[in-house]
Amino acid sequence: MTAIDRLRDAWHAAGLNWTDTSANTASAQAPGHSPADKSVSITQIDGQALMHCHAGEATEDVLGSVNLTTADLFDNPQGVTYEYADGRKVHRTPNKRFRQAGNTAGTALYRVENLPEGKDLQVFVVEGEKDVHALESIGAYAVTSGGANTARKRDWSPLQDRHVTIVADDDQPGHKYADQVAAELENIAASITVVAAKTGKDAADHIAAGHTITEFQKIETKPTGRRLKITFGHEVKTRKIEWLIPDWIPRSALTLLAGREGLGKSTIAVAWTAEETIKGNYVLYVHTEDSREHTVAPRLKAAGADMSKVIFVDVETETSDSGTITLPLDNTALEQVIAEYGVTFMVLDAATSSMSSELSGKDDRQVRQFLEPLAQMAARQKMVVLGLVHFGKRDGADSGKLILGSIAWSQVARSVLSVALDEDQDQLVITNTKGNLATCVRSEAARIVSQTIDTEDGPTEVGKVKWLGEVKADARDFLAGDAIDGDERTEIEKIILDYLESNGGSAPAKEVLKATRDAGLDDNAVKKARRKMGVKTEKAGGTGVGWVWTIDNAPTDGDVPEEAKVPKDSKDAHARVKAPLAPLPESSAPAPRDDARRDVLGALSATYGMDARVLTQSVSPRYRDQVNDILDQFVTEGIATLDGTKYQLATAQETAA
Numbered sequence: 001m002t003a004i005d006r007l008r009d010a011w012h013a014a015g016l017n018w019t020d021t022s023a024n025t026a027s028a029q030a031p032g033h034s035p036a037d038k039s040v041s042i043t044q045i046d047g048q049a050l051m052h053c054h055a056g057e058a059t060e061d062v063l064g065s066v067n068l069t070t071a072d073l074f075d076n077p078q079g080v081t082y083e084y085a086d087g088r089k090v091h092r093t094p095n096k097r098f099r100q101a102g103n104t105a106g107t108a109l110y111r112v113e114n115l116p117e118g119k120d121l122q123v124f125v126v127e128g129e130k131d132v133h134a135l136e137s138i139g140a141y142a143v144t145s146g147g148a149n150t151a152r153k154r155d156w157s158p159l160q161d162r163h164v165t166i167v168a169d170d171d172q173p174g175h176k177y178a179d180q181v182a183a184e185l186e187n188i189a190a191s192i193t194v195v196a197a198k199t200g201k202d203a204a205d206h207i208a209a210g211h212t213i214t215e216f217q218k219i220e221t222k223p224t225g226r227r228l229k230i231t232f233g234h235e236v237k238t239r240k241i242e243w244l245i246p247d248w249i250p251r252s253a254l255t256l257l258a259g260r261e262g263l264g265k266s267t268i269a270v271a272w273t274a275e276e277t278i279k280g281n282y283v284l285y286v287h288t289e290d291s292r293e294h295t296v297a298p299r300l301k302a303a304g305a306d307m308s309k310v311i312f313v314d315v316e317t318e319t320s321d322s323g324t325i326t327l328p329l330d331n332t333a334l335e336q337v338i339a340e341y342g343v344t345f346m347v348l349d350a351a352t353s354s355m356s357s358e359l360s361g362k363d364d365r366q367v368r369q370f371l372e373p374l375a376q377m378a379a380r381q382k383m384v385v386l387g388l389v390h391f392g393k394r395d396g397a398d399s400g401k402l403i404l405g406s407i408a409w410s411q412v413a414r415s416v417l418s419v420a421l422d423e424d425q426d427q428l429v430i431t432n433t434k435g436n437l438a439t440c441v442r443s444e445a446a447r448i449v450s451q452t453i454d455t456e457d458g459p460t461e462v463g464k465v466k467w468l469g470e471v472k473a474d475a476r477d478f479l480a481g482d483a484i485d486g487d488e489r490t491e492i493e494k495i496i497l498d499y500l501e502s503n504g505g506s507a508p509a510k511e512v513l514k515a516t517r518d519a520g521l522d523d524n525a526v527k528k529a530r531r532k533m534g535v536k537t538e539k540a541g542g543t544g545v546g547w548v549w550t551i552d553n554a555p556t557d558g559d560v561p562e563e564a565k566v567p568k569d570s571k572d573a574h575a576r577v578k579a580p581l582a583p584l585p586e587s588s589a590p591a592p593r594d595d596a597r598r599d600v601l602g603a604l605s606a607t608y609g610m611d612a613r614v615l616t617q618s619v620s621p622r623y624r625d626q627v628n629d630i631l632d633q634f635v636t637e638g639i640a641t642l643d644g645t646k647y648q649l650a651t652a653q654e655t656a657a
Helices: 003-013 059-065 129-136 172-184 203-208 265-278 292-302 331-341 364-381 408-412 475-483 486-502 509-518 523-533 594-603 612-618 621-637 651-655
Strands: 018-020 025-028 040-045 048-053 080-083 088-092 098-102 122-125 163-167 191-196 217-222 243-245 253-259 283-287 345-349 384-390 415-422 427-435 443-455 458-471 506-508 536-539 547-550 640-643 646-649
Touching (some): 003 018, 003 025, 003 040, 003 048, 048 059, 088 129, 243 265, 253 265, 265 345, 265 384, 265 458, 283 292, 283 331, 292 443, 292 458, 331 364, 415 475, 427 475, 486 506, 486 509, 506 509, 612 621, 621 640, 621 646
Parallel strands (some): 122 163, 163 191, 253 384, 253 415, 283 345, 345 384
Antiparallel strands (some): 018 025, 025 040, 040 048, 080 088, 191 217, 427 443, 443 458, 506 547, 536 547, 640 646
16 A cells, blocks of 8 residues: 555545545645645655645644554655665665665665766756655656765766756755755756755655745756856955964964974964954854863863854754764855854864865875865955864974875965974974965964863863963974984984083083084084983073083093093094993893893983983884883892983993993
8 A cells, every 4th residue: 555545545534535636646635624625735756655734734733633643654654765776775764764775885876777868958966865756756857865975975977967956955954965966066067056945845845835846946056167267467456464463373364283292282272262252253163172161161261262252163963963063064054154253263173173084184185175175265254264283203394294194284274383392491382384474484482371260160270371472492493303313313412421421410501502513413403312311401590601401420530430431532532431231130020032121221321311201212113112111120120220200220230340
């Protein structure tokens, strides 16, 4: 029994009038209305019936009046199964739940096999299979990719050079789907027109209400294909660059804030966001990693933001009202919000987290698909788009190559701000390491400090940026130093140690640097080596002395065996003074291989402490996973001492013959 047969029987059983107007359509008396009032329209399509009450009664109420439910609108009250030409099957239940089976990786459009040959053909693209059958019931040709977020996964080539009409469902997901389909068909279809139902939400509602295909309401016509637009030079209006922060963040452009994880990039972005709200402007904060209630909002409050000017966005779907933004899928909806509120500053924290999973951050072309529309949006809306990105573990001075993924990240952005940690000064250094529009390279220092704020649950501590002013240092100074190769770093260490030891273990930094310059070494490389060696720095009390570099337990001539001393005039005068090592004592603990132990032992110093992280980088890569265990054994065996987090070679081991 078909659904229309079941409905007909129910109407007759209830003593209500019913008239078949064709083989698959009927008009019926609305329950509670006069016999002459046949305001209920019924249309049988494949697998189910469509119903519309022109008297304004809800379909569920009309069915309830004749002891039926929405399940009775299906030939099989369990639902209907839609079969695609490539073997994919989609089962729909009466309560609108969907289940896939068969070739779920198929790319065919639903009912594409029904399209006749010939290019000059109007084809409707709708969101659901039910809509396809509704249009087919009145003689139209229709296809679907299978609903939201499926457009990019299907083969649209059968619509080559055809005239396409996209029926957009009357809700946000429906308009997004229409935009997706239009984008896919841009260089395929002969023409693209977007329409909406005259009555109801979708194409099925439109047909159920008795409307024809000519009565769809036109929304817009989208041009297809690529065209050349000519602009003469005298028609171009020149504009000066406007800055949110001079030389750092240009307006109407995309800027990236890059750095290692955990340095406080989000807290810095929050500080700029807060400043913009204080000016009275709306900001949009798109976050995917930190909790809004526990982290992002408290940081904004600590930074002094006007929270009434801060906009957060979530995506509503049929199953959730708190989905995350996916770009470029949600670009159109996002720009509508930006335009409506006049947003001047948008943060993507982190940029890669809002990037569609269908795009790869390592692929140049796909990164451009993600970033270029954002850059164009920034230009159209005269706003700042700030994306937070991470540096990888590699070292070097080229911030573009340090950003995880494709070099296109830095190529598309007009400005890249790099954040690095200056351990000597215990501060962050932020530098515009790429600035196409900037007049100069400029650095500022900052610290993340603690700030107490009130929450609904009581006071809490959150991070806040404290700006320390401009500095001469460059963030690249602290990113490039690690790139020194092992041989060069060893030579630098020898020279630094030799100079400090010859001066009793301590010397003004400017004198050490003068000595290393005389040896042909770069200041930045020397400073980086100093930090890795654990040489201490402190501000001297005397006037004009400045910073002093110090090593602990510097040996005197009496501490060093005569045979280990290096003559001052020797070509090896910069070699590190070190006596022969005693044989390794036996350990009762399971010992790693002796060659690994000797490698770690050779990296230890008796003159200064080194933390495990630094020591790990000083040994052969094949032994690095054993370093922590070996150090623990050395401390137990008395070979090394541990002071806080610093390991140092025991004096007895160093001087033993």
